[in-house]
Amino acid sequence: MAEGTGRRPKVDPDSGVEDVTMLILEWLGEQGVGAMIRVDAERLRDGRPAWTFAASGGPLDGGMRADGASPAECMGRALQALREAGLAVPF
Template sequence: MTMTMTMTRAKGRWPKLDPNDGVEDVTLLILEWLGEQGVGAMIRVDAERLQEGRPAWTFAASGGPLLEGMRADGASVAECMGRALLRQREAGLSVPF
């Protein structure tokens, strides 16, 4: 992943991202941004579901501007986070990534 550090309103740690990189490369930055908005969020992998061939990745978030808690599942980090970002936008929270 190619990043150039740029000073922003946050805490000076938001990078400019290479548009060819996937969402899985910025997942921790997304979680941090959500926390700064008052949203509690997490992503986890379930080893049992992975062994069973089921979607093993789960994103969950609640609080802040989200009126209801939300969850998104996927077979990969990219799929899970892609679904999570879509659901957040539908809830009116546009993550800047």
């Protein structure tokens, strides 16, 4: 994987974070973290934030979850939470 650029994505639907989501998941796996992103059709129908990122294991003390109304919002929140948990995600 390429070295990180030091960018810090914001919770912004135009940030482009969804473009690197698969690279983030792969990097997390390399760190021993199991992670996934999913959409919940029922929450989508109900107009609630339907996207969820979940991760656990490796250097994380416990599991973590981030929700958002779009993949970009969800991943932006997830990156913030991962960094707050001490993981220097290089994207």
